[in-house]
Amino acid sequence: MVYFLTALYYEAKEIIKHYKMKKVIEAKKFQIFKNDKYYLIITGTGGIKAAVGATYLLSNFGYNENDIFINIGICGANKEKAHIGEIFLCNKLINKYTKKSYYPDMLFSHSFREGSLESFLEIVDKDMIKNVKADIVDQEGAFLYEAVSIFLKPENIYIIKIVSDFLEADSVTPVLIENLMASNLPKVYEWIDKRLNIEDYKNDIMNKEENDMINILCKNMKLSSAMEYEFKKLSKQYKIRNGQILDLLIKYKDVKCNIKAEGKKVYGELKQKLMEL
Amino acid sequence: MESLSKNLWNYKFSHIYVEKDALNYDISHDIISRFKKSILIEIEHYKDVFCRKNQNFILQKKIPKLILAVKKDNFIYPGSKMCDDFGNDNFYYTSLVMNCIYDCEYCYLQGMYPSGNIVIFVNIEDTIEKVKQILKNKSIYLCVSYDTDLMAIENITGFLHKWIETANKYKNLKIEIRTKSADFEYIKDIQSLDNVILAWTLSPDKIIKEFEKNTPSLNKRLKSICDAIDKGWKVRICFDPILYVKDWEVLYKQCIEKTFEIIGKRKVYQVSSGVFRISKDYLKIMNKLREDSKILAYPFQCNNGVCSYNTKHINKMMNFIKNEVKKYVPLKDIYLQ
Numbered sequence: 082m083v084y085f086l087t088a089l090y091y092e093a094k095e096i097i098k099h100y101k102m103k104k105v106i107e108a109k110k111f112q113i114f115k116n117d118k119y120y121l122i123i124t125g126t127g128g129i130k131a132a133v134g135a136t137y138l139l140s141n142f143g144y145n146e147n148d149i150f151i152n153i154g155i156c157g158a159n160k161e162k163a164h165i166g167e168i169f170l171c172n173k174l175i176n177k178y179t180k181k182s183y184y185p186d187m188l189f190s191h192s193f194r195e196g197s198l199e200s201f202l203e204i205v206d207k208d209m210i211k212n213v214k215a216d217i218v219d220q221e222g223a224f225l226y227e228a229v230s231i232f233l234k235p236e237n238i239y240i241i242k243i244v245s246d247f248l249e250a251d252s253v254t255p256v257l258i259e260n261l262m263a264s265n266l267p268k269v270y271e272w273i274d275k276r277l278n279i280e281d282y283k284n285d286i287m288n289k290e291e292n293d294m295i296n297i298l299c300k301n302m303k304l305s306s307a308m309e310y311e312f313k314k315l316s317k318q319y320k321i322r323n324g325q326i327l328d329l330l331i332k333y334k335d336v337k338c339n340i341k342a343e344g345k346k347v348y349g350e351l352k353q354k355l356m357e358l
Numbered sequence: 359m360e361s362l363s364k365n366l367w368n369y370k371f372s373h374i375y376v377e378k379d380a381l382n383y384d385i386s387h388d389i390i391s392r393f394k395k396s397i398l399i400e401i402e403h404y405k406d407v408f409c410r411k412n413q414n415f416i417l418q419k420k421i422p423k424l425i426l427a428v429k430k431d432n433f434i435y436p437g438s439k440m441c442d443d444f445g446n447d448n449f450y451y452t453s454l455v456m457n458c459i460y461d462c463e464y465c466y467l468q469g470m471y472p473s474g475n476i477v478i479f480v481n482i483e484d485t486i487e488k489v490k491q492i493l494k495n496k497s498i499y500l501c502v503s504y505d506t507d508l509m510a511i512e513n514i515t516g517f518l519h520k521w522i523e524t525a526n527k528y529k530n531l532k533i534e535i536r537t538k539s540a541d542f543e544y545i546k547d548i549q550s551l552d553n554v555i556l557a558w559t560l561s562p563d564k565i566i567k568e569f570e571k572n573t574p575s576l577n578k579r580l581k582s583i584c585d586a587i588d589k590g591w592k593v594r595i596c597f598d599p600i601l602y603v604k605d606w607e608v609l610y611k612q613c614i615e616k617t618f619e620i621i622g623k624r625k626v627y628q629v630s631s632g633v634f635r636i637s638k639d640y641l642k643i644m645n646k647l648r649e650d651s652k653i654l655a656y657p658f659q660c661n662n663g664v665c666s667y668n669t670k671h672i673n674k675m676m677n678f679i680k681n682e683v684k685k686y687v688p689l690k691d692i693y694l695q
């Protein structure tokens with residue numbers, strides 16, 4: 082699953098349209114949209130709303146630790162450091178107040194510019210430029226990252242910002258935001274598509290047939306729950322070492338033990354075999 | 359629109375994280391200048407990157423980042439009970455680099471560190487100073503290539519040159535440099551020393567290909583060994599860890615034969631060997647990371663927090679290795695764990 086978070090509706094509008102998302106009616110506290118693969122939440126401006134929104138989204142919609150989280154939105158920048166419409170993928174996030182920095186894991190290549198983002202509680206205007214350490218500024222990124230990194234892996238959290246102004250918040254209109262998003266998001270969609278091709282899923286080691294056979298043998302040998310646990314573990318290890326296990330288990334298929342002691346003896350013999358190469 | 363790279367993975371050392379303090383050291387600038395394309399990110403403390411929660415060790419190993427830091431404490435540690443001191447008193451090790459450019463499936467580092475990224479502590483002089491203080495009172499046996507492979511990154515750090523220089527000045531300092539590399543040439547300009555041992559870990563080629571990712575082939579390692587012995591260095595050969603895999607007897611027999619065939623009449627200082635053994639806590643983490651690993655999928659037995667094969671298998675394997683090696687090396691020079 083991919084989770085988007087934007088602060089403003091104007092930042093979200095084009096994404097909702099692109100992925101043909103529908104509003105989640107049950108979500109009462111925030112506006113949430115979804116399709117079968119993507120969720121999007123609009124949290125309102127500010128770090129606390131973003132952190133709470135992210136937690137609400139992940140907790141209420143059954144996240145998986147391999148899921149991807151993308152915060153996308155506009156940001157301000159120092160005139161010397163960036164140009165309007167430039168897309169940043171942030172590699173360092175600074176919380177202006179705690180002075181703590183966070184580092185998303187940059188495992189994947191991309192065509193965006195990389196840089197640092199400093200997150201403030203208030204709108205940053207030109208007079209504050211001396212206080213800005215990073216390339217770009219916003220009101221969510223660092224706060225949000227701290228919250229999301231409790232749930233997800235650092236290589237799967239992306240803070241993507243599009244420069245909207247040189248610390249002149251008054252110049253940022255809904256139309257400007259919509260235009261910036263519409264003209265830059267295609268590059269982001271293309272990258273997300275490629276990123277999603279690299280999935281880190283592991284297949285189950287034991288297949289259904291093997292699991293069924295193990296369950297039959299457990300029953301037939303009248304194994305205690307401790308022995309059953311051990312048998313399953315040894316079987317899995319044997320399969321990993323040998324690539325298969327049915328050839329061995331099948332030999333015990335017709336063994337039926339009437340009492341536990343009998344089962345223990347048969348299991349002892351099978352266990353020895355499971356421990357060999 | 360700028361086209362996105364077809365290969366979405368970043369490249370090795372695509373990012374270098376540098377502690378502010380580390381920027382005060384020339385070596386940091388030397389290292390940074392070697393990686394002109396890398397993105398530099400200034401950090402407060404290496405742990406802010408190295409110790410993040412939920413990191414993916416396995417993915418990070420594919421494309422590690424470099425972290426340059428300043429070591430503030432723990433310059434030298436007492437030797438681990440899982441390693442042989444070869445009869446030397448006062449066995450210590452240093453850890454100036456955390457993690458390794460190689461990616462061995464059985465490596466304990468994956469259980470020990472939260473990250474697959476590589477940390478280089480640039481203030482080696484402080485560790486050397488600490489060692490010198492200890493040397494005032496006693497001799498020490500110091501393993502300098504622990505928790506990493508220093509020879510494999512000598513072109514980046516130059517640390518081996520500094521250690522060997524120190525050993526040259528302090529005869530009561532005996533150093534072990536353990537490696538799987540084929541990079542003897544990085545130190546071939548240095549005069550060999552009696553109190554420095556180069557310890558090469560060797561494995562059968564099949565094991566190298568399957569379980570020691572990114573490491574040089576057996577032939578290449580053997581070529582480095584021959585060059586080192588020819589230059590007068592004391593070389594210890596380590597068949598370690600011996601892995602309980604299919605056809606292990608055939609594989610290790612061939613490996614031992616090939617080793618001594620290529621080394622020929624050259625004098626090997628010592629041979630050491632041991633089966634795979636690992637701390638219980640590390641094994642637990644490794645099993646989670648590599649759920650489908652053939653070498654970790656074994657019903658290990660644990661004693662005093664150390665896990666290894668069962669006694670029957672250990673005895674069989676160690677006897678086998680001893681009998682093979684003693685065809686080439688006197689028993690007194692063979693050390694078994």
Ligand code: SF4
Binds near residue numbers: 462465538
């Ligand atoms: S060479 Fe040694 S330190 Fe490096 S990965 Fe292999 S086992 Fe670990």
